[in-house]
Amino acid sequence: MAVAIEVNDLYFYYERGKYVLKGINLTVRDGEMVAIMGNNGAGKTTLIKHFNGLLKPIRGSVKVKGRDTKGLSVAELARTVGLVFQNPDHQLFAETVEEELAFALRNFGYPEDIVKRRVEWALTLMDLRKYRHRSPLSLSGGERKRVAIASVLCYDPEIIIFDEPTIGQDYYQKQKIAQLLRMLSRQGKTVIVVTHDVEFVAENFERVIVMADGKIVADGNVREVLTDPEVISKSNLLPPQVTHCAWLLKDVGISPKLIKVSELVKEITRLFHEHKGI
Numbered sequence: 679m680a681v682a683i684e685v686n687d688l689y690f691y692y693e694r695g696k697y698v699l700k701g702i703n704l705t706v707r708d709g710e711m712v713a714i715m716g717n718n719g720a721g722k723t724t725l726i727k728h729f730n731g732l733l734k735p736i737r738g739s740v741k742v743k744g745r746d747t748k749g750l751s752v753a754e755l756a757r758t759v760g761l762v763f764q765n766p767d768h769q770l771f772a773e774t775v776e777e778e779l780a781f782a783l784r785n786f787g788y789p790e791d792i793v794k795r796r797v798e799w800a801l802t803l804m805d806l807r808k809y810r811h812r813s814p815l816s817l818s819g820g821e822r823k824r825v826a827i828a829s830v831l832c833y834d835p836e837i838i839i840f841d842e843p844t845i846g847q848d849y850y851q852k853q854k855i856a857q858l859l860r861m862l863s864r865q866g867k868t869v870i871v872v873t874h875d876v877e878f879v880a881e882n883f884e885r886v887i888v889m890a891d892g893k894i895v896a897d898g899n900v901r902e903v904l905t906d907p908e909v910i911s912k913s914n915l916l917p918p919q920v921t922h923c924a925w926l927l928k929d930v931g932i933s934p935k936l937i938k939v940s941e942l943v944k945e946i947t948r949l950f951h952e953h954k955g956i
Contacts, residue, residue: 679707680743682837682868683729687738690724698724700892702738708836711859711869713879713900716889717914722872723764725889726839729870730759742837757786760830764841764872766822770814775806775825778814782833800828805854820846827858837868844875856882880904880918880937888913905935 688702699721706712714722727733728740731752740747743758763769772778779800783793801807804824809817814825823846830838840859844852852875859882862869873879879886879900886903888896890913896903903909905921917925924936924945932945 679709681741682706682708682710682743683870684741684744685725685728685738686741688725688728688735688740689737690728690733691736697736698892699728702892702894704887704894704897706868706870708868709863709866710885711863711883712871713883713886714870714872714889715874715876715879715886715913715915717874719891720889720913721892722889723841726761726841726870726872729755729837729839730761731755732761756782756835757833758835759837759839760833760835761839762823762826762830762841762843764845766819766826767815769826769829770822773813774811775814775817776801776810778825779829779832782829786833788833796832796834800832803831803858804828805851818846820848820851823847824851827855835867837870838862839870839872841872842874843871844873844878852878876904876916876918880920888915890914901935901937904937 683704683706685702685704688699689697690699691697702725714725716722724733728735728747729742731747731750734748742755747755770778772781776797779797780793783796801810804827806824806828809821814822817825823843827840827843843855847855856878859869859871883900885898886900887894888903888909895912896906896909904918910917918937920936920939920942923942924932924934928934931949936942936945
């Protein structure tokens with residue numbers, strides 16, 4: 679499988695000498711769906727801003743589809759990498775939702791019939807049709823987030839990065855976002871999601887990268903990473919609630935490697951039938 683993003687020995691600071699990223703090495707392959715986790719200040723957002731050229735390495739390199747980002751502008755990378763910011767207000771500017779979604783398509787020179795078709799598709803996908811003539815900035819935080827997501831999906835980049843997509847979303851919208859991520863993955867898109875939502879990661883991802891203090895402290899299978907007490911401790915993350923329950927119940931035979939509600943229910947049911955009640 680070809681490499682979508684390759685990071686080698688990446689160092690970066692905003693203020694000279696105070697490194698925010700410290701020797702990051704990372705490979706994301708075409709079509710992968712990866713979550714990046716870590717507490718505030720771990721360096722997650724700084725890292726992903728290197729993927730679309732908003733930031734350039736102080737040391738080391740970042741390559742996107744084999745091209746070194748140091749020699750590429752944000753505009754050049756934008757055709758390949760779409761980034762949905764954590765704060766949608768940093769991304770939205772048009773007078774209406776419809777115009778917001780059409781902007782990038784027109785900027786890239788798409789014919790008007792394709793612009794209209796793609797905008798309609800994205801409005802429907804993100805449940806925004808009723809807001810099409812509203813100002814994006816008049817919407818709620820969760821709705822603005824969906825507009826920002828739709829504005830990136832419209833122009834169909836190969837690599838799509840979401841910074842905290844579930845913030846401000848209710849359960850229904852979180853499920854819609856999960857479905858969207860799976861759809862993009864099935865289409866062969868490379869999907870990277872930065873999030874604090876450990877339950878969302880446990881339910882929807884196979885690979886997770888955990889950062890702490892500008893370094894990667896774990897990178898691997900979501901079950902192995904999120905049920906590892908040492909990783910949880912190093913990164914100051916909370917484990918999934920199911921995992922925490924499983925740890926408390928391990929002495930009665932519950933596996934400490936559970937991450938999903940369905941798994942815990944299955945384990946408790948098994949014990950009940952084996953022992954006629956725990």
